[in-house]
Every structure is written in structure tokens, then in C-alpha cells.
Amino acid sequence: MKRIKIAIDGPAGSGKTTTAKIVAEKLGYIYIDTGAMYRAVTLAWLRSGTELNDTNLCKLINEISVYIHNTSIGQRTFLNGVDVSDDIRLPEVTKNVSPVSAVGCVREKLVAMQRELGKNGAVVLDGRDIGTVVFPDAELKIFLIANENARAERRTKELREKGIELTVEEIKQQIVARDNYDSQRSISPLRKADDAIEIDTSNLTIQQQSDLIIDLANKIIGE
Ligand code: CDP
Numbered sequence: 001m002k003r004i005k006i007a008i009d010g011p012a013g014s015g016k017t018t019t020a021k022i023v024a025e026k027l028g029y030i031y032i033d034t035g036a037m038y039r040a041v042t043l044a045w046l047r048s049g050t051e052l053n054d055t056n057l058c059k060l061i062n063e064i065s066v067y068i069h070n071t072s073i074g075q076r077t078f079l080n081g082v083d084v085s086d087d088i089r090l091p092e093v094t095k096n097v098s099p100v101s102a103v104g105c106v107r108e109k110l111v112a113m114q115r116e117l118g119k120n121g122a123v124v125l126d127g128r129d130i131g132t133v134v135f136p137d138a139e140l141k142i143f144l145i146a147n148e149n150a151r152a153e154r155r156t157k158e159l160r161e162k163g164i165e166l167t168v169e170e171i172k173q174q175i176v177a178r179d180n181y182d183s184q185r186s187i188s189p190l191r192k193a194d195d196a197i198e199i200d201t202s203n204l205t206i207q208q209q210s211d212l213i214i215d216l217a218n219k220i221i222g223e
Contacts, residue, residue: 002139002221003121006213007130010090010144011179011190013151013171015086015201015209020126020142021074027124027217032117033068034127034134035097036077037110039088040066042100044079046092058105066110068117094174101128107187128182131193141196142213150202151175178182203207 006029008020017033024031041057044064050056068077076085087093100106114134118125125134131141145155152172159166184189192198197216201209 002223004139004217004220005118005121005135005137006124006217007135007138007141007193007196008124008126008144008213009128009131009142009190009192009196011151011176011182013155014144014146015154015206016126016144016177018206019201019210020124020214022206023213023217024124026210026214027122029122029124030092031075031115032114032123032125032150033075033077033095034114034125034130035108036068036075036085036088037066037113038101038106039093039097040077040084041106041110042093042097043084043088045100046096052096052099054103054105055126057100057103061106061109066113084164089162089164091166095179098178098185102181102185102187103188109189128190129188131196132191133188136193138214140217141193142216143192143196143198144209145198145200148172148176 006023008016010016010183017035041061041064045048045052045057045060048060065080068075068079076083078084108167111134114125118135127134133136149172152168152175155175156166156168156171179190199209
């Protein structure tokens, strides 16, 4: 059996994380949430109380430890040995994650970790640059998109379930701002790899979009 790498990229709220988890579970693959790593670095920076610039970020990235760990209650993210899986979803982190992720030395360190984690295949990674930079040789590349309203509504619901109340309009503004920042940064901008398959999830359920990807993966695995 081939142990392939599956890259799932796309803008905020397109359903990457939920889909990637389902696909990985179905195939018995490891799931790697690369956004969680960038969020953990952002949390560390917020706690450092320093100004956001390359010098401070490059110093910080060498002083902290970030890792993800699969547990019986799902994938958890650790910062300096402490589980920060809930804290990294706080609005303050979301607000600052794009500028932190645009810093070269932050990306270098996290991309190296992601390549190490995924090097043996049988992995599903979700992020912004998996198909273009982290694993340009991934056997299956998916680019998930959805219209802004659908993405904002999904994210509002998700946050509400965690007790964070923001309006759909507020979330929509944040999503658009983050997409612009992520697409326009000079290093590893968010973009569809030439050989990625684009799936518009605006009118699909999570199960439908996951099934589409599982079918595509099974075809490649079975070849
Ligand atoms: O889940 P959501 O789409 O809101 O975002 P995420 O996957 O948790 O990623 C948060 C942020 O991390 C993104 O807006 C990017 O700025 C950054 N990121 C990145 O630059 N490269 C990745 N491979 C993953 C995330």
C-alpha cells in the first residue's frame, strides 16, 4: 500500500481542519494542523509582551518549544510543554497570527518541523503552503475554497460553541483581512499549487467534501 502525503490548503474557514481530520481518520493517517503551530508561536509572542518585529520573533522562535501531539481526545498543541490547544483559538491570537506567520525565521523553523513530521507519508497536512512549499511532492493536493458568507457563518458557529460571541459581520471582516495578508505576504503566500484540485465547499457538507477527498486519495493509493 502506498503511504501518500495529502496537502489541504485554502483560506480561513474553508473547512480544511475538520475535513483533514476526517480524511486522516478514515485512511488511518496522521493529521497535522500546521495552523495550530503558527497560532502557538503567536500566543508565545503575545505573552512575551515584545514588539512584533523580525528581531524579536527570531529570538523567540529559538527559545520556545512548539509541538503537536495526538492524544485520545484528538490532536493537542503544546507550547513549552503546556497544552495550549484552547488558548490558540482565542480572538487575540487569530488577530495577530498572520503578521507573525509572515516572518521568515518563524516559517523556516515550523516548515522544517512539518517536513520532519510528514516525511514518512501516510499524513494529511492542512495549511496555506503545504502543496506549494512544505511538500510540493505531495501525491494529492487539495485547495478548498468557499464564499465569504459561508466561511464567516461556519466560523461564527464554531466560536459560539466555544463560548466566544462575535457577529457574522465581525468574523467576515477578520477572515477577509487575514486572507489578504496571507495571500500578499512575500514568503510562501497562500496560493493554489498548479497541480492542486480546487473544491468549492460553499454548498457542500463536511461529509460530502471529506468523501470527495477520500475517493481521490483511494484512487491514488490503489494505483
Ligand atoms: O483555521 P483557520 O483557517 O482560521 O486558520 P489556521 O489554519 O489555524 O491558520 C492560522 C494562520 O496561520 C493563517 O491565517 C496563516 O497566517 C498562518 N498559517 C500559515 O501561514 N501557514 C500555514 N501552513 C498554516 C497557517
